[in-house]
Amino acid sequence: MDTLLLTNIHKSFDKRILLQNVEFECKVGQIIGVLGRNGCGKSTLLKMIFGTEKADTIGIKINSKVYTPKEIIPSRRIGYLPQVTFLPKDIMVRDIISVFFPNGELQDLIFYAPKVSSFETTKVGNLSLGQLRYLELLLMGNLPHTFLLLDEPFSMIEPLYKEVIKEFLIELKNSKGIILTDHYYNDVLEITTKNYVITDAQIVPILDKADLVFYDYLRSYE
Numbered sequence: 034m035d036t037l038l039l040t041n042i043h044k045s046f047d048k049r050i051l052l053q054n055v056e057f058e059c060k061v062g063q064i065i066g067v068l069g070r071n072g073c074g075k076s077t078l079l080k081m082i083f084g085t086e087k088a089d090t091i092g093i094k095i096n097s098k099v100y101t102p103k104e105i106i107p108s109r110r111i112g113y114l115p116q117v118t119f120l121p122k123d124i125m126v127r128d129i130i131s132v133f134f135p136n137g138e139l140q141d142l143i144f145y146a147p148k149v150s151s152f153e154t155t156k157v158g159n160l161s162l163g164q165l166r167y168l169e170l171l172l173m174g175n176l177p178h179t180f181l182l183l184d185e186p187f188s189m190i191e192p193l194y195k196e197v198i199k200e201f202l203i204e205l206k207n208s209k210g211i212i213l214t215d216h217y218y219n220d221v222l223e224i225t226t227k228n229y230v231i232t233d234a235q236i237v238p239i240l241d242k243a244d245l246v247f248y249d250y251l252r253s254y255e
């Protein structure tokens with residue numbers, strides 16, 4: 034089973050230590066949730082792993098192979114879904130699918146995915162937020178990358194598409210390892226296999242919502 038091992042991650046801005054000695058791993062078959070209060074460094078962590086934000090130090094290993102952050106994008110081993118959409122607005126969904134996947138069989142995987150037929154002739158700019166996020170995830174999830182970093186896949190998404198996205202991610206973990214971060218902790222905890230919270234610049238494993246209260250992310254829960 035492919036394993037992404039992240040070690041010795043440090044990041045500071047000016048005098049503020051954002052992340053210190055962060056270490057965790059993600060295997061194919063796992064969905065790892067990273068929770069934490071606004072500004073604790075979740076997005077920065079994902080960007081440092083992807084190589085688009087400079088870390089003070091970071092160790093990245095996939096199985097026995099060591100990668101520098103600069104090697105991550107060209108290696109196509111790790112994909113990254115940013116918080117803000119990356120698709121051009123003026124293009125029709127079916128055209129963007131063929132841009133991503135010139136191969137007909139791969140195209141079909143997307144065209145026949147649940148719900149896609151209901152918006153394939155819509156322009157990207159006219160999609161609902163849920164349709165757009167789902168499309169982005171379908172495109173990324175069908176690329177060959179073994180690991181995916183997802184920054185807020187549930188934020189602002191209508192309930193119907195949240196469910197479709199969760200089903201897709203649960204299926205996807207059969208072939209990939211996924212690290213995701215979001216404030217919609219109920220949705221995160223529903224699909225993750227392991228969870229962490231970032232607190233005081235450290236990453237700490239958590240088991241349940243009681244731990245989230247303990248680490249001051251939640252005040253209370255039902």
Ligand SMILES: Nc1ncnc2c1ncn2[C@@H]1O[C@H](COP(=O)(O)OP(=O)(O)OP(=O)(O)O)[C@@H](O)[C@H]1O
Nearest residue numbers: 046047051069070071072073074075076077078216
């Ligand atoms: N280039 C930078 N220079 C200085 N500070 C920065 C820089 N980039 C990010 N920060 C700060 O680092 C902190 C972490 O930001 P980040 O976006 O990673 O947090 P987050 O946990 O993803 O927050 P949210 O939950 O609000 O998305 C924030 O306080 C942010 O202002």
